[in-house]
Amino acid sequence: MKINGPNHSNLNPYRKNIQKQQDMPKSHTQSDKLEISNQAKQLQENNKSLEARQKRVEDLKNQVQSGNYHVDAQKSAKSIIKFWTNN
Incomplete structure (x- = not known):
């Protein structure tokens, strides 16, 4: 007894998707970025208080x-x- 009908092809449907993805041109890949705000830059530059704290x-x-x-x-x-009564 034949289970497959006459219109059935023995192709894996996922194979088509894999081939399509491989055939597509690779677009520009986006990389991670880190942006530091101006305020953070100023804090880094003004590290005088940091030095005093490190000394302490x-x-x-x-x-x-x-x-x-x-x-x-x-x-x-x-x-x-004082901490627990004021909060």
Whole structure:
């Protein structure tokens, strides 16, 4: 018994799509772009505050490593209370 009808061809329909895609000329491929705003550029240029912050962080690291850094518990508690009562 023959299952395929007289008009049935044994071609894979996906093969046609693959051939069409290969035959098509390749268009210009778009690449990723990164744009930095003028404000961000100014922030990068004005890194004086960044340098001061890095120096402060380095000083704090040295104090912690040497054991000379002590936290004022009263001041910390007041800051925490102030934060949670104002928000």
